[in-house]
Amino acid sequence: MARREWPLVVFTLLGQTAVGAFGLTAVPLAFSGRSAAGAAEAGGPSLMFVLCAGVAALLAVAAVISFLHLGRPWLAFHAADNIKRSWLSREIFCLIAFLFLAAGLAAWLWLRPESAARPGPLRAAVVAAGLSGLAFLYSMVRVYMLETVPVWRNIHTPASFLVSALLLGSLGSALVLSGLADRTAQGGVPSARYQASVALIAAAAGLAVTIFLTPLAGVFGARAATLRARPGKGIVPLIAVRTLLLAGVGACVLIHGIGANPSAPMKARLFLWTALAGALAAAGVGRWLFYAVYDRIGV
Amino acid sequence: MSRLGFFFDASACSGCKACQAACKDKNGLEVGVLWRRVYEVQGGAWRNEGGLWRPDVFAYNVSIACNHCELPICRNVCPTAAIEQREDGIVTIDRARCIGCRYCEWACPYGALQFDEPANRMTKCDFCADEIEAGRPPACVAACPMRALDFGDIEELRARHGATAAIFPLPAPDVTKPALVIKPHRDAARAEAEGAEVANWEEI
Ligand code: SF4
Ligand code: SF4
Numbered sequence: 001m002a003r004r005e006w007p008l009v010v011f012t013l014l015g016q017t018a019v020g021a022f023g024l025t026a027v028p029l030a031f032s033g034r035s036a037a038g039a040a041e042a043g044g045p046s047l048m049f050v051l052c053a054g055v056a057a058l059l060a061v062a063a064v065i066s067f068l069h070l071g072r073p074w075l076a077f078h079a080a081d082n083i084k085r086s087w088l089s090r091e092i093f094c095l096i097a098f099l100f101l102a103a104g105l106a107a108w109l110w111l112r113p114e115s116a117a118r119p120g121p122l123r124a125a126v127v128a129a130g131l132s133g134l135a136f137l138y139s140m141v142r143v144y145m146l147e148t149v150p151v152w153r154n155i156h157t158p159a160s161f162l163v164s165a166l167l168l169g170s171l172g173s174a175l176v177l178s179g180l181a182d183r184t185a186q187g188g189v190p191s192a193r194y195q196a197s198v199a200l201i202a203a204a205a206g207l208a209v210t211i212f213l214t215p216l217a218g219v220f221g222a223r224a225a226t227l228r229a230r231p232g233k234g235i236v237p238l239i240a241v242r243t244l245l246l247a248g249v250g251a252c253v254l255i256h257g258i259g260a261n262p263s264a265p266m267k268a269r270l271f272l273w274t275a276l277a278g279a280l281a282a283a284g285v286g287r288w289l290f291y292a293v294y295d296r297i298g299v
Numbered sequence: 300m301s302r303l304g305f306f307f308d309a310s311a312c313s314g315c316k317a318c319q320a321a322c323k324d325k326n327g328l329e330v331g332v333l334w335r336r337v338y339e340v341q342g343g344a345w346r347n348e349g350g351l352w353r354p355d356v357f358a359y360n361v362s363i364a365c366n367h368c369e370l371p372i373c374r375n376v377c378p379t380a381a382i383e384q385r386e387d388g389i390v391t392i393d394r395a396r397c398i399g400c401r402y403c404e405w406a407c408p409y410g411a412l413q414f415d416e417p418a419n420r421m422t423k424c425d426f427c428a429d430e431i432e433a434g435r436p437p438a439c440v441a442a443c444p445m446r447a448l449d450f451g452d453i454e455e456l457r458a459r460h461g462a463t464a465a466i467f468p469l470p471a472p473d474v475t476k477p478a479l480v481i482k483p484h485r486d487a488a489r490a491e492a493e494g495a496e497v498a499n500w501e502e503i
Pocket of ligand 1: 366367371373390410411412475
């Protein structure tokens with residue numbers, strides 16, 4: 001089944017990256033005081049603009065890819081029709097809200113860069129977008145916590161989704177920061193070291209989640225509800241691959257820090273790209289496993 | 300209004316699959332799409348009795364369609380509200396709304412949701428609502444040569460046959476409250492205890 005679900009693998013990872021990047025970087029940036037530094041006079045786009053536009057783009061791509069998972073995508077406008085009962089409807093609704101708020105913020109900052117100097121409205125808008133992002137992540141978790149699917153209805157689902165959001169979000173926004181520090185109106189704000197710490201903690205948490213909580217095979221992972229779900233022989237090697245990848249990501253971040261050495265920005269960026277590639281591969285393997293272990297009660 | 304339900308007598312079912320075939324025929328179902336499925340349960344082993352090996356095996360069948368549940372988890376999860384429940388309990392899918400996300404298929408613990416690949420949308424048993432309205436039984440019930448299937452007002456079925464609504468390998472009925480009454484096979488408890496096999500996953 002996992003093979004069929006590749007659009008969902010990509011959709012969830014892009015969505016989580018967007019939530020992580022926005023929550024970890026745009027929100028602190030809005031409250032750092034430094035975001036008010038005028039972008040206009042520096043002649044470049046503000047960091048906040050780049051973040052909002054990037055997050056909106058990620059979400060738009062995620063939305064388009066999710067269409068590939070539908071049998072009849074041309075009816076997708078019905079997807080938020082059951083908000084009253086369905087977490088999937090709520091997820092789509094929150095995705096649209098987050099996308100529109102992030103894109104709206106980006107457009108606002110593009111058209112009126114001087115408005116970034118008025119922290120009040122900017123903060124309100126950023127907080128609203130951040131909350132919709134959180135609601136998106138929460139409903140994404142709830143979509144999978146189906147009463148009839150015990151391998152998903154356990155702590156592994158929220159833990160692994162949160163780890164992906166933190167890891168991919170911190171590394172992704174660290175790359176944007178390091179890549180644009182010299183070209184945008186504000187330097188490396190928030191600090192690269194902060195991104196590195198978050199990434200390191202997330203990689204360590206990811207290791208623990210993988211080893212202890214992976215359904216069917218992790219030490220304390222959920223057990224199969226039916227005889228049908230025999231942990232495929234492929235699970236253990238995939239867990240090993242994911243563990244190695246996450247350890248590699250942690251090592252990359254730890255050895256070099258993220259852009260911690262301003263004298264060698266190229267080298268820092270190389271480490272960062274390597275870490276992000278490793279994190280994406282680890283997250284992809286993890287999500288693949290997630291769909292592969294699907295097993296519901298009954299028949 | 301009374302709510303409709305199915306009755307299935309596991310002690311009478313011979314596993315001939317006439318119900319499954321009649322359903323496919325009546326509804327013109329695609330290859331691989333089975334609104335009613337017959338699960339073949341098998342278990343047991345050779346047993347050594349004082350040096351003598353004796354076969355000690357059992358087998359029975361479970362014929363299941365959609366149970367038009369009182370708590371239809373399929374309806375609750377469907378993002379497009381394509382799944383609805385009529386007053387008589389029949390759970391239907393609105394073809395014009397289904398986007399083919401297959402989320403309901405993940406959720407239903409009876410395997411009742413069946414994806415129609417060529418049409419790219421979800422399908423399921425509609426209790427032969429047209430037959431019911433014409434005063435006739437559903438195709439599966441009419442076809443069963445063993446009279447192992449019946450239908451009717453779920454409360455009347457319960458009054459007549461008891462309230463059992465599960466048998467191995469079906470889930471506990473409290474999850475979706477199926478409109479289903481089952482007369483168990485004598486080996487059902489053993490199948491549950493010994494973790495019997497469903498022998499025909501390939502065909503259902
Ligand atoms: S058996 Fe499955 S498809 Fe039918 S009503 Fe119950 S949950 Fe829905
Ligand atoms: S496949 Fe169709 S009926 Fe099932 S949840 Fe998706 S939209 Fe609803």
